[in-house]
Amino acid sequence: MQDRISVEKAVKHLAGALPPGFRPEAAVILGTGLGDVAEGLTPVLSADYREIPGFPESTVPGHAGRLLAGALRGRPVLVWQGRFHLYEGYTPGQVCMGVRVSALLGVRTLIITNAAGALDPKYNAGGLLAIVDHVNLTGRSPLTGPNEDSWGPRFPDMSRVYSPRLLRIAQDRAMNLGLRLELGVYAGVAGPQLETPAETRFLRAIGADAVGMSTVMEAIAARHMGLEVLGLSCLVNKNLPDCMAEVSIEEVLAVAQSSGKDLSLLLADIVEKLDG
Numbered sequence: 001m002q003d004r005i006s007v008e009k010a011v012k013h014l015a016g017a018l019p020p021g022f023r024p025e026a027a028v029i030l031g032t033g034l035g036d037v038a039e040g041l042t043p044v045l046s047a048d049y050r051e052i053p054g055f056p057e058s059t060v061p062g063h064a065g066r067l068l069a070g071a072l073r074g075r076p077v078l079v080w081q082g083r084f085h086l087y088e089g090y091t092p093g094q095v096c097m098g099v100r101v102s103a104l105l106g107v108r109t110l111i112i113t114n115a116a117g118a119l120d121p122k123y124n125a126g127g128l129l130a131i132v133d134h135v136n137l138t139g140r141s142p143l144t145g146p147n148e149d150s151w152g153p154r155f156p157d158m159s160r161v162y163s164p165r166l167l168r169i170a171q172d173r174a175m176n177l178g179l180r181l182e183l184g185v186y187a188g189v190a191g192p193q194l195e196t197p198a199e200t201r202f203l204r205a206i207g208a209d210a211v212g213m214s215t216v217m218e219a220i221a222a223r224h225m226g227l228e229v230l231g232l233s234c235l236v237n238k239n240l241p242d243c244m245a246e247v248s249i250e251e252v253l254a255v256a257q258s259s260g261k262d263l264s265l266l267l268a269d270i271v272e273k274l275d276g
């Protein structure tokens with residue numbers, strides 16, 4: 001109920017603030033250190049999250065907390081620059097505000113980006129991964145509580161969260177750009193602490209290839225509302241149980257910023273080809 005009230009407030013505000021006739025087709029959520037991806041956008045609206053009624057404020061370094069609307073390669077999109085995480089103390093409903101607002105503004109495609117740790121020893125730090133499936137290990141869901149029937153069904157199917165069609169487009173575009181794009185399963189954890197060696201071994205044993213502290217809430221909320229979802233990870237560190245290296249937020253931000261350049265190229269190309 002509270003989630004619906006907040007989402008509706010934001011939708012009402014943004015519907016009034018966007019230029020008449022601007023109909024966003026896709027939304028992009030930019031993760032830690034990936035804010036530069038928005039550089040190629042010609043904005044028609046820029047709104048700090050704190051200006052949007054119903055929105056919580058973003059608190060993490062590297063997260064600008066701003067919504068941009070505009071044309072990317074000629075296509076109308078919403079770009080959420082910075083997200084809300086469970087580890088900041090936000091509720092799953094707050095974490096998914098941007099997704100739900102996007103859907104109610106008419107968006108049909110959601111591209112979720114994040115910074116993740118590589119669990120597959122073959123992956124390189126600084127590489128990119130397209131998410132083929134996820135394991136939600138947060139113990140939370142954005143769908144807990146009375147179902148909002150106008151948003152989606154009580155028991156939404158999760159057999160294909162990440163669209164095979166969008167994955168094909170992403171692979172095709174990556175090949176075209178000469179970028180290596182891994183395909184793998186993302187484990188979503190609540191954080192904020194990183195994994196112990198035993199936890200890392202467990203994640204690998206249950207079939208995860210990458211691990212991070214975001215994305216799964218947003219992907220679930222998006223599928224609930226029938227959006228087509230693509231998930232792209234910047235692999236910012238190697239997370240290997242038998243040679244654990246300490247991970248610092250500074251390092252994560254530095255790697256995300258440099259591989260973020262590859263990601264922005266890839267993203268723009270994908271957006272351009274969203275129709276297939």
Ligand code: HPA
Nearest residue numbers: 115116117211212213239
């Ligand atoms: N574990 C969890 N979350 C992360 C990691 C990691 O190794 N790297 C970036 N986000």
